[in-house]
Amino acid sequence: MGIIEAILLTVITAATPLVLASLGELVTERSGVLNLGVEGMMVMGAVLAFAATQATGSPYIGILAGIACGALFSLLFGFLTLTLVANQVATGLALTILGLGVSGQIGEPYVGMSGIKLQPIVIPLLADIPFLGPLLFKQDLIFYLSIALVFGVNWFLFKSRAGLKLRAIGDSHGSAHALGIHVIRTRYLAVMFGGACAGLAGAQLSLVYTPQWVENMSAGRGWIALALVVFASWRPWRLLAGGYLFGAVSISQLHAQALGIGIPSQFLSALPYAATVIVLILISHNRRMTLINTPASLGKPFVPDR
Amino acid sequence: MKKIILALATSAAVLGFAAAASAQDKTKICFIYVGSKTDGGWTQAHDIGRQALQTEFGDKIETPFLENVPEGPDAERAIERMARSGCALVFTTSFGFMDATIKVAEKFPDVKFEHATGFKSAANVGTYNSRFYEGRYIQGLIAAKMSQKGVAGYIASFPIPEVVMGINAFVHGAQSINPDFKVKVIWANTWFDPGKEADAAKALIDQGVDILTQHTDTTAPMQVAAERGIKAFGQASDMIKAGPETQLTAIVDTWGAYYIKRTKDVLDGTWKPEPVWDGLKDGILTMAPYTNMPDDVKKLAEEAEAKIRSGELHPFTGPIKKQDGSDWLADGAVSDDGTLLGMNFYIAGVDDQLPK
Numbered sequence: 001m002g003i004i005e006a007i008l009l010t011v012i013t014a015a016t017p018l019v020l021a022s023l024g025e026l027v028t029e030r031s032g033v034l035n036l037g038v039e040g041m042m043v044m045g046a047v048l049a050f051a052a053t054q055a056t057g058s059p060y061i062g063i064l065a066g067i068a069c070g071a072l073f074s075l076l077f078g079f080l081t082l083t084l085v086a087n088q089v090a091t092g093l094a095l096t097i098l099g100l101g102v103s104g105q106i107g108e109p110y111v112g113m114s115g116i117k118l119q120p121i122v123i124p125l126l127a128d129i130p131f132l133g134p135l136l137f138k139q140d141l142i143f144y145l146s147i148a149l150v151f152g153v154n155w156f157l158f159k160s161r162a163g164l165k166l167r168a169i170g171d172s173h174g175s176a177h178a179l180g181i182h183v184i185r186t187r188y189l190a191v192m193f194g195g196a197c198a199g200l201a202g203a204q205l206s207l208v209y210t211p212q213w214v215e216n217m218s219a220g221r222g223w224i225a226l227a228l229v230v231f232a233s234w235r236p237w238r239l240l241a242g243g244y245l246f247g248a249v250s251i252s253q254l255h256a257q258a259l260g261i262g263i264p265s266q267f268l269s270a271l272p273y274a275a276t277v278i279v280l281i282l283i284s285h286n287r288r289m290t291l292i293n294t295p296a297s298l299g300k301p302f303v304p305d306r
Numbered sequence: 307m308k309k310i311i312l313a314l315a316t317s318a319a320v321l322g323f324a325a326a327a328s329a330q331d332k333t334k335i336c337f338i339y340v341g342s343k344t345d346g347g348w349t350q351a352h353d354i355g356r357q358a359l360q361t362e363f364g365d366k367i368e369t370p371f372l373e374n375v376p377e378g379p380d381a382e383r384a385i386e387r388m389a390r391s392g393c394a395l396v397f398t399t400s401f402g403f404m405d406a407t408i409k410v411a412e413k414f415p416d417v418k419f420e421h422a423t424g425f426k427s428a429a430n431v432g433t434y435n436s437r438f439y440e441g442r443y444i445q446g447l448i449a450a451k452m453s454q455k456g457v458a459g460y461i462a463s464f465p466i467p468e469v470v471m472g473i474n475a476f477v478h479g480a481q482s483i484n485p486d487f488k489v490k491v492i493w494a495n496t497w498f499d500p501g502k503e504a505d506a507a508k509a510l511i512d513q514g515v516d517i518l519t520q521h522t523d524t525t526a527p528m529q530v531a532a533e534r535g536i537k538a539f540g541q542a543s544d545m546i547k548a549g550p551e552t553q554l555t556a557i558v559d560t561w562g563a564y565y566i567k568r569t570k571d572v573l574d575g576t577w578k579p580e581p582v583w584d585g586l587k588d589g590i591l592t593m594a595p596y597t598n599m600p601d602d603v604k605k606l607a608e609e610a611e612a613k614i615r616s617g618e619l620h621p622f623t624g625p626i627k628k629q630d631g632s633d634w635l636a637d638g639a640v641s642d643d644g645t646l647l648g649m650n651f652y653i654a655g656v657d658d659q660l661p662k
Binding site: 003006007010013014017104107108111112113114117205209210211212214215216217219220221250251254255257258259260262264265266269 | 341342344345346350459465490491492493495496498499500501502503504505506508509510512513524525526529533547548657658659661
């Protein structure tokens with residue numbers, strides 16, 4: 001295995017949770033809801049996925065548990081912000097803090113246990129392609145899901161009728177409501193999709209990335225996922241590119257350090273963030289594109305007039 | 307109305323008296339933790355020490371603790387809360403609590419404080435630390451014997467003297483066996499991020515190291531080493547569970563004996579603030595069992611450990627040159643503690659540039 005291949009394999013593992021969590025948040029935000037609780041939902045998914053895997057011995061049950069846990073946890077956010085019309089920013093922050101605390105409590109007996117790693121699924125024939133085969137077709141289920149979901153979400157948002165409605169709600173919930181679209185119901189579903197994706201990202205952390213449980217193991221990845229959504233200007237393909245760019249820069253800086261080329265490590269550690277900022281500046285140059293893609297009702301409360 | 311107020315005041319006084327009485331029965335020894343008590347590393351080691359202390363004195367003491375106290379302004383509030391609650395002695399167990407501890411200590415001259423790994427003291431503030439570098443030196447010896455390629459990977463956290471000292475001790479130990487031994491260093495710039503630590507481990511292994519050591523807090527690097535079939539050293543706690551066939555040994559922080567000793571001093575009224583820097587011989591630091599290595603390497607490690615314990619061997623004994631080629635320690639000279647505690651240079655042979 002060449003060094004480039006080795007680096008790319010590490011990049012894929014590092015980028016997958018970011019892509020998943022931010023993809024879920026992208027759908028949530030496209031419906032006009034800002035959920036800052038990604039970090040909390042992710043870490044809850046991680047602990048439940050780990051616990052379920054330990055209990056059943058099957059990481060696939062773990063994946064399901066992670067997804068279900070993320071979706072259920074996001075329902076709490078949905079109930080508070082959509083039904084009770086609480087402030088979305090404050091509720092999202094509270095969800096993150098709650099998730100970090102509760103997951104620590106649930107996870108206490110699992111600290112220090114060695115986990116069960118989700119094994120790769122080798123796709124016949126394709127896996128034999130030189131270079132690309134081992135990279136793309138000898139991966140675990142969560143990686144395949146992440147790519148499939150990017151395709152799926154892109155199709156859903158821009159090619160399907162339901163996606164059109166969802167985007168309409170995100171742009172102007174008042175008009176959508178007047179047209180008879182179920183604003184609250186759609187937003188609930190979008191919030192739950194976001195939660196499920198964050199939970200799946202969490203499962204990736206505790207089953208693939210580092211098969212173990214430690215408190216606070218998401219270590220800020222939920223926040224990076226949130227930033228990636230803006231970075232991608234709410235477009236799934238850009239999000240995929242952004243996630244992998246971030247992953248690639250983070251991993252390359254580690255290799256640069258190990259090579260001892262003498263660039264200060266603090267500078268290298270800041271590189272992924274710097275790269276993100278630079279791309280953001282380049283993207284936001286086209287103001288019209290940004291305006292078209294930003295959901296206009298993002299973060300605004302909606303109370304149907306009965 | 308007056309009656310009610312009087313009744314309230316009386317009951318408050320009685321309650322207050324009762325509280326004071328129970329506080330007198332039990333001495334409160336308090337702990338401030340930077341992380342969660344189940345972090346599997348640094349804070350867990352302190353909590354195991356606290357439990358040992360509680361077991362030792364049983365009913366005579368109480369040992370309340372606060373977890374996940376962030377370093378910075380919040381720390382002061384947390385420490386003050388503890389001091390106000392009637393603690394006799396407060397252990398603040400992270401470097402970043404240093405200034406907060408000193409500030410609170412000024413306000414509570416009757417409460418005694420002990421700050422881990424810091425260097426500021428006062429009339430009622432002592433400091434304590436562990437000579438982790440002794441363990442790192444032994445790890446270096448083992449690494450040089452066990453590595454086929456003569457290259458080890460070192461996952462470091464932040465370029466503070468504590469960590470730099472560890473790298474130097476490791477390198478010096480390894481090069482005393484194999485003068486050409488190389489160490490690749492990655493600064494993770496975090497104490498705690500399993501994903502990033504695992505990525506750093508993968509990067510080092512992909513670049514050809516066949517021994518891994520870490521100065522970060524999670525078992526993620528050990529796990530990666532196990533997966534890739536190389537050997538590794540654990541940090542802060544025994545990490546053998548994460549790599550039963552991988553861990554060579556680990557530096558295990560064993561604060562219990564120290565906490566018991568200092569609590570006894572408080573109970574006897576003989577407590578004095580002093581800068582304590584204990585090592586292997588005092589039992590504040592122990593080596594996890596030497597595993598997954600041939601008997602001759604194990605023997606070498608045990609001999610070195612015995613020599614350090616007896617004081618016969620100091621890991622930083624000259625001749626040692628600095629990385630820039632200038633002399634640091636002459637032949638047979640031993641480093642003083644001050645230089646070690648403020649260490650901001652690499653010794654010759656470290657294949658990295660120290661971040662400034």
